[in-house]
Amino acid sequence: MSIRAEQDHVSALYGHLDAERAHAAEAFRRAQRAGGSGYGALMDREAGVEEQARRLTRLESVEEGLCFGRIDLHGGAPGDTLYIGRIGLRDDDREVALVDWRAPAARPFYSATPSSPSGLARRRHLYTRRRTVVGLDDEVFDLEGLSDDDRRSLVGEAALMASLRAGRTGRMHDIVSTIQSEQDRVIRSSLQGALVVQGGPGTGKTVAALHRAAFLLYTHRDLLERRGVLVVGPNPVFLRYIGQVLPSLGETDVVMTTVGGLFPGVRAEQDDGHRAAAVKGSLRMAALVEGAVRDRQRVPEGGLEVTGSGTDLFVDEDTCRTIRDRARELGVKHNAARTYFANEMLTALAQDQHDLLENSIREAEEAAAWDGAFKGVPELEDPDAPLWSEEDLQSARETLWEDAAVRKAIDGLWPDLTPESLIADLLSDADRLAAAAREAARISPDDALAPEELDALLRPAGAPWTVGDVPLLDEAAELLGDDGSARRARKRAEARRRQEAERYAQGVLEATGLSEQRTADGELVVDADMLSERNRYDGPELTTAQRAAADRTWAYGHVIVDEAQELSEMAWRTVMRRIPTRSLTVVGDVAQTGSAAGASSWTSMLERHVGSGLHEERLLVNYRTPAPIMEVAAAVLKEVAPGQEPPESVREGGDAPRSVRIAPGTWEERLPGVAEEEVRAVQSGEGAGDGDPDGVAGRVAVIVPDARHAAFAALLPEAESQASPEVLDAPVAVLTCTQAKGLEFDAVVVAAPDEILEQSPQGGRDLYVAVTRATRRLTVLHEADLPGMLVGLSPA
Numbered sequence: 001m002s003i004r005a006e007q008d009h010v011s012a013l014y015g016h017l018d019a020e021r022a023h024a025a026e027a028f029r030r031a032q033r034a035g036g037s038g039y040g041a042l043m044d045r046e047a048g049v050e051e052q053a054r055r056l057t058r059l060e061s062v063e064e065g066l067c068f069g070r071i072d073l074h075g076g077a078p079g080d081t082l083y084i085g086r087i088g089l090r091d092d093d094r095e096v097a098l099v100d101w102r103a104p105a106a107r108p109f110y111s112a113t114p115s116s117p118s119g120l121a122r123r124r125h126l127y128t129r130r131r132t133v134v135g136l137d138d139e140v141f142d143l144e145g146l147s148d149d150d151r152r153s154l155v156g157e158a159a160l161m162a163s164l165r166a167g168r169t170g171r172m173h174d175i176v177s178t179i180q181s182e183q184d185r186v187i188r189s190s191l192q193g194a195l196v197v198q199g200g201p202g203t204g205k206t207v208a209a210l211h212r213a214a215f216l217l218y219t220h221r222d223l224l225e226r227r228g229v230l231v232v233g234p235n236p237v238f239l240r241y242i243g244q245v246l247p248s249l250g251e252t253d254v255v256m257t258t259v260g261g262l263f264p265g266v267r268a269e270q271d272d273g274h275r276a277a278a279v280k281g282s283l284r285m286a287a288l289v290e291g292a293v294r295d296r297q298r299v300p301e302g303g304l305e306v307t308g309s310g311t312d313l314f315v316d317e318d319t320c321r322t323i324r325d326r327a328r329e330l331g332v333k334h335n336a337a338r339t340y341f342a343n344e345m346l347t348a349l350a351q352d353q354h355d356l357l358e359n360s361i362r363e364a365e366e367a368a369a370w371d372g373a374f375k376g377v378p379e380l381e382d383p384d385a386p387l388w389s390e391e392d393l394q395s396a397r398e399t400l401w402e403d404a405a406v407r408k409a410i411d412g413l414w415p416d417l418t419p420e421s422l423i424a425d426l427l428s429d430a431d432r433l434a435a436a437a438r439e440a441a442r443i444s445p446d447d448a449l450a451p452e453e454l455d456a457l458l459r460p461a462g463a464p465w466t467v468g469d470v471p472l473l474d475e476a477a478e479l480l481g482d483d484g485s486a487r488r489a490r491k492r493a494e495a496r497r498r499q500e501a502e503r504y505a506q507g508v509l510e511a512t513g514l515s516e517q518r519t520a521d522g523e524l525v526v527d528a529d530m531l532s533e534r535n536r537y538d539g540p541e542l543t544t545a546q547r548a549a550a551d552r553t554w555a556y557g558h559v560i561v562d563e564a565q566e567l568s569e570m571a572w573r574t575v576m577r578r579i580p581t582r583s584l585t586v587v588g589d590v591a592q593t594g595s596a597a598g599a600s601s602w603t604s605m606l607e608r609h610v611g612s613g614l615h616e617e618r619l620l621v622n623y624r625t626p627a628p629i630m631e632v633a634a635a636v637l638k639e640v641a642p643g644q645e646p647p648e649s650v651r652e653g654g655d656a657p658r659s660v661r662i663a664p665g666t667w668e669e670r671l672p673g674v675a676e677e678e679v680r681a682v683q684s685g686e687g688a689g690d691g692d693p694d695g696v697a698g699r700v701a702v703i704v705p706d707a708r709h710a711a712f713a714a715l716l717p718e719a720e721s722q723a724s725p726e727v728l729d730a731p732v733a734v735l736t737c738t739q740a741k742g743l744e745f746d747a748v749v750v751a752a753p754d755e756i757l758e759q760s761p762q763g764g765r766d767l768y769v770a771v772t773r774a775t776r777r778l779t780v781l782h783e784a785d786l787p788g789m790l791v792g793l794s795p796a
């Protein structure tokens with residue numbers, strides 16, 4: 001079939017797309033005009049508008065590359081040819097004209113290989129530019145004529161190679177037209193249970209995980225639109241890097257965040273130093289946070305003395321301890337148990353007030369009786385009758401609660417706490433840390449932290465939140481429970497809205513004179529209630545994603561964690577709270593773990609949360625790094641993670657990775673020179689500018705030791721070096737290994753590899769990350785001797 005015949009078919013598909021868009025636009029307008037009054041009708045209307053807006057967005061997002069494939073099943077009957085595209089479309093007779101790439105019928109397009117053709121006679125890739133077909137590429141599954149080597153060939157090899165050759169744009173693109181069969185297996189895995197995708201650098205873990213999100217949303221739309229999908233990535237730059245993939249697949253309603261963003265109201269971006277990170281990420285911190293909460297549930301030494309209602313009151317230490325212990329034993333969270341504690345303490349104080357009063361009356365009585373006897377006055381009656389009734393006691397308690405000194409004293413013993421105040425106070429106060437550790441050792445002696453570990457946690461008051469703090473805040477929130485502030489804020493906002501709506505309604509009635517008008521049977525035409533109901537609703541309901549992101553206790557329908565090897569034990573506790581059903585996709589590479597608290601094995605990290613329900617898939621082919629660079633990386637891998645197999649590169653050849661030795665103290669001269677050379681090489685080489693006609697023609701990263709980041713960035717003033725999304729758009733970026741993780745560049749210059757290796761116990765893994773970021777060129781610049789593991793480089 002010629003390009004012209006395919007063009008006719010593709011043009012017809014765009015015709016159906018236009019018709020669908022026209023329908024959706026009409027439905028959108030209809031939804032906007034939907035009638036009915038009252039809150040419920042308005043909610044329905046907004047939900048309808050929202051749904052149609054989403055449908056329109058989905059239809060708009062598929063304009064480019066609407067149809068990219070065709071499969072011909074064996075048999076050759078008319079229904080045996082299917083066109084595969086970004087969405088499903090039907091023709092005017094309601095027959096399937098285009099199959100959504102996620103539908104089961106599309107599967108052979110991705111799974112067929114020459115040795116296992118899945119019933120296909122042929123697979124065709126269609127290349128389009130805007131609405132024009134510009135090329136075709138066929139694979140005919142004629143097994144008879146193939147050698148063994150050919151049988152192992154890739155899915156849609158020509159299309160894949162064309163896509164991999166394109167220069168990098170600083171944004172990840174979708175791969176719907178070239179998904180490989182091992183990736184397809186990952187993408188279409190069942191929604192249930194925890195799936196771990198382990199794969200070396202460039203094996204498409206990230207891109208496959210994102211396509212999986214799109215696949216799951218398509219296949220389980222009802223559930224996932226209600227409960228939402230959460231994608232957790234390593235940092236905001238990375239989220240920006242991958243941010244276009246799901247929208248280009250028509251999916252916009254997904255929450256994307258980092259571990260630092262999992263606690264609503266806090267946005268932590270800084271990492272801790274290695275020592276602090278290792279301690280903070282350890283599971284033993286759960287006991288320390290519990291210890292910190294218990295440390296705030298105090299018994300006053302020698303008892304509580306306080307002046308309340310003008311009287312010096314006292315509750316002895318034993319009574320205070322009994323009340324504290326009972327409050328703890330209630331089995332409710334700290335802030336809820338505080339109500340009980342405060343009540344019991346008030347009762348004890350009121351009792352003391354009562355006893356004091358009784359004593360003084362008794363004394364007065366005795367004095368009076370003595371006086372009476374002396375003067376012959378009759379005795380006062382019933383010395384045993386209680387002085388105060390239950391109501392008197394209650395009213396004394398209430399009066400005491402109004403007393404600022406009493407409140408302060410009770411607050412000091414069992415304060416209302418927010419997670420933020422608990423953790424900030426704990427980490428900035430050596431005494432509090434030591435006290436929390438003592439309490440923790442009481443509840444969980446095996447989890448004790450050593451004094452030097454407590455030292456590593458200590459930091460100045462007012463220090464910004466770090467990523468490692470977020471799991472501690474989450475842990476604290478679990479133990480403290482609601483402090484009521486969120487509920488109070490919601491109520492205040494609701495009351496404000498209602499007041500405004502009533503004021504507005506009254507204003508409208510007065511201005512229009514409608515308040516006077518009545519129907520024939522004497523009813524008001526419109527009353528203030530009716531009007532204010534109509535206006536109380538201020539704007540569309542939040543989407544599922546927005547509601548989920550704002551709610552710490554939201555239970556998602558599915559969670560995807562990328563670069564998951566970096567998550568600490570504590571971070572996993574936080575993630576798991578968001579997914580009680582454990583429907584998870586975890587993607588990462590334990591050979592790239594850079595965090596001191598990260599994973600060295602998936603089982604040891606995840607088993608306690610998912611038990612035996614862990615299913616592991618491996619991705620073995622590297623689509624990023626050409627074979628010569630991967631050979632260098634493989635030697636590094638052998639040193640840093642001897643058990644791990646390096647992935648096999650699909651791309652052969654390319655420029656030989658090189659090392660450039662510089663004379664001592666000549667970084668200032670040589671680094672800018674080498675970076676400049678690389679920019680020239682990538683901007684003139686193969687694939688330059690293919691990826692993004694409007695953007696930079698080639699991108700270079702200079703990856704440097706942590707301690708040299710500022711100094712080397714200063715040597716390259718034109719380069720982008722801040723950990724902000726701009727690094728994705730600059731021709732040259734200066735990054736640490738942690739910042740470069742997950743990203744890719746046309747050319748990479750690794751500076752001072754010996755220092756990267758030495759910078760932490762994970763230095764070797766950092767180096768592995770650094771040398772696997774390039775799609776075309778790798779240069780290692782060194783002043784000291786080259787580390788032995790970089791043997792494969794050609795000296796320049």
Ligand SMILES: Nc1ncnc2c1ncn2[C@@H]1O[C@H](COP(=O)(O)OP(=O)(O)OP(=O)(O)O)[C@@H](O)[C@H]1O
Nearest residue numbers: 175178179180201202203204205206207623624742
């Ligand atoms: N089937 C494919 N078709 C086209 N490109 C692909 C395919 N699979 C992966 N790629 C490309 O290969 C590159 C690497 O993919 P990705 O970043 O997802 O790998 P990764 O396994 O997450 O790597 P790392 O472990 O280094 O973070 C990306 O540019 C991606 O678009």
